[in-house]
Amino acid sequence: MPGTGVRLDCTGYLAPEERLEQVSSSLKGVLAVHGRLVLAAGPPQPCPWAQNVWFEPTLLRVTSIADAAAQLRGLQRNWWPYAFQLYRRSELTREKLPFVAAKPLRFPEPAPSAPLGSFTWLDSDQLLCSARCSSPFPNGEPRFVEFGEDEGPPSRAYLKLFEALTLMGAMPAAGQRCLELGASPGGWTWVLGTLGSRVLAVDRAPLAPRVARMRGVEQRLGNAFAITPQSMGAIDWLLSDVICYPDKLYRYVCSWLDAGLCSNFVCTLKFQGREHYAAIERFAALPGGRVVHLFHNRHELTWLRRPD
Numbered sequence: 402m403p404g405t406g407v408r409l410d411c412t413g414y415l416a417p418e419e420r421l422e423q424v425s426s427s428l429k430g431v432l433a434v435h436g437r438l439v440l441a442a443g444p445p446q447p448c449p450w451a452q453n454v455w456f457e458p459t460l461l462r463v464t465s466i467a468d469a470a471a472q473l474r475g476l477q478r479n480w481w482p483y484a485f486q487l488y489r490r491s492e493l494t495r496e497k498l499p500f501v502a503a504k505p506l507r508f509p510e511p512a513p514s515a516p517l518g519s520f521t522w523l524d525s526d527q528l529l530c531s532a533r534c535s536s537p538f539p540n541g542e543p544r545f546v547e548f549g550e551d552e553g554p555p556s557r558a559y560l561k562l563f564e565a566l567t568l569m570g571a572m573p574a575a576g577q578r579c580l581e582l583g584a585s586p587g588g589w590t591w592v593l594g595t596l597g598s599r600v601l602a603v604d605r606a607p608l609a610p611r612v613a614r615m616r617g618v619e620q621r622l623g624n625a626f627a628i629t630p631q632s633m634g635a636i637d638w639l640l641s642d643v644i645c646y647p648d649k650l651y652r653y654v655c656s657w658l659d660a661g662l663c664s665n666f667v668c669t670l671k672f673q674g675r676e677h678y679a680a681i682e683r684f685a686a687l688p689g690g691r692v693v694h695l696f697h698n699r700h701e702l703t704w705l706r707r708p709d
């Protein structure tokens with residue numbers, strides 16, 4: 402019966418696979434951990450590692466799977482299970498709820514606009530749910546129609562850029578000028594070339610020949626950080642997937658912000674072990690930007706910035 406839920410004074414943070422430690426250690430007031438879902442006291446806290454944030458979670462006491470589905474439907478239409486146990490029960494609940502297609506996106510198709518709630522079974526008569534989550538994708542996992550390596554992108558890194566641009570809701574337009582650092586073998590360059598932008602792709606290693614031949618792509622071999630705002634002039638997008646210390650990337654990005662010569666950024670922050678996590682806060686504090694963990698990131702975060 403709808404209306405029996407108890408709103409909890411906490412927020413839920415769903416950690417990516419193998420990143421539970423990063424999520425739980427970055428939160429204050431951890432109350433409980435259910436699989437990869439961490440509940441921490443009070444309103445939302447900054448947590449770049451979280452894959453999906455469950456706002457205002459509610460505890461539902463239920464008498465059956467049908468009752469659970471009815472209570473969820475009473476809150477809103479679209480739901481997706483996060484199952485860390487009671488898998489069959491989760492699946493049966495999903496089957497009783499309105500159908501959610503969750504089809505892989507065909508990039509550059511936009512992210513779904515409909516809100517998607519999340520629920521998880523805690524035991525056979527209690528369900529935790531959130532009608533409002535930070536991600537419109539099931540458990541914060543955007544899936545895309547993929548391309549084989551023989552068809553186009555020479556690495557799977559293109560999926561990171563698909564996801565980053567989809568989350569930003571912005572794309573390099575045809576003819577826009579992009580500087581791409583750490584481009585080899587060319588997964589990101591292939592995306593940018595496909596969008597029709599003009600790309601200077603810099604790496605010490607070469608691009609795959611078929612990417613280097615794409616219209617609008619110019620390849621430069623050498624140290625990416627040797628390219629300065631002054632030597633390059635105004636650009637529309639700066640994209641970096643360079644393997645380097647995050648502090649080095651931070652100083653480089655600041656040189657572009659200070660010069661005022663670029664306003665759209667997609668930059669991967671790469672980590673080895675737990676070192677250099679202090680750089681996360683520095684990136685997060687840059688005006689107009691945000692730090693996220695993409696589903697397609699590994700031990701990395703991505704700093705995104707677009708003009709207001």
Ligand SMILES: C[S@@+](CC[C@H](N)C(=O)[O-])C[C@H]1O[C@@H](n2cnc3c(N)ncnc32)[C@H](O)[C@@H]1O
Pocket residue numbers: 555556558559582583584585586587588589590603604605606623624625626642643644645
């Ligand atoms: C993760 S790979 C990039 C993959 C690429 N985004 C793609 O989609 O195929 C990182 C790249 O950074 C390059 N790299 C690392 N340090 C560099 C530097 N200082 N200057 C130029 N390239 C660098 C490496 O050669 C490597 O190709």
